Amino acid sequence: QVQLVESGGGLVQPGGSLRLSCAASGSIFSGNYMGWYRQAPGKQRELVATISSGGSTSYVDSVKGRFTISRDNAKNTVSLQMNSLKPEDTAVYYCNRVGSSGPWGQGTQVTVSS
Numbered sequence: 615q616v617q618l619v620e621s622g623g624g625l626v627q628p629g630g631s632l633r634l635s636c637a638a639s640g641s642i643f644s645g646n647y648m649g650w651y652r653q654a655p656g657k658q659r660e661l662v663a664t665i666s667s668g669g670s671t672s673y674v675d676s677v678k679g680r681f682t683i684s685r686d687n688a689k690n691t692v693s694l695q696m697n698s699l700k701p702e703d704t705a706v707y708y709c710n711r712v713g714s715s716g717p718w719g720q721g722t723q724v725t726v727s728s
Contacts, residue, residue, distance in 0.1 A: 617637075618639070618642065618709060618717075620634060620708060620722040621722055623723045624723075626726055627726070628727075629698060630726070631697045633694070633696070634693060634694040634696065636691060637690065638690050638709065638710075642710065642714075645667050647664050647665065648685060648692045649661050649710060650662055650663045651710065652703075653705055653708070660705075667685075683695075694709075699724075702726075704725050
């Protein structure tokens with residue numbers, strides 16, 4: 615059964631931090647590149663960070679130096695540490711295998727506002 619469960623979102627002030635977590639079923643996680651995506655209101659879903667099964671990472675320019683993706687292959691989990699948050703980071707955040715067309719989890723809302 616395909617399962618993705620994201621958690622850790624919330625309301626934070628600009629400059630603050632949040633840590634997102636995602637639990638994935640083995641069929642999605644094992645051996646695959648995993649990614650964190652986000653979708654802001656009225657915009658398309660955007661891939662912001664990826665991590666290979668071996669731990670190689672990549673980031674979209676807008677989050678480089680602020681976000682850190684990690685994974686625990688024993689627990690089938692992937693995390694996203696987000697620091698120095700900006701209002702433009704406000705979105706629903708999702709995790710999934712890179713290149714997946716679905717299904718998707720429920721996502722977790724991140725709102726950056728004073």
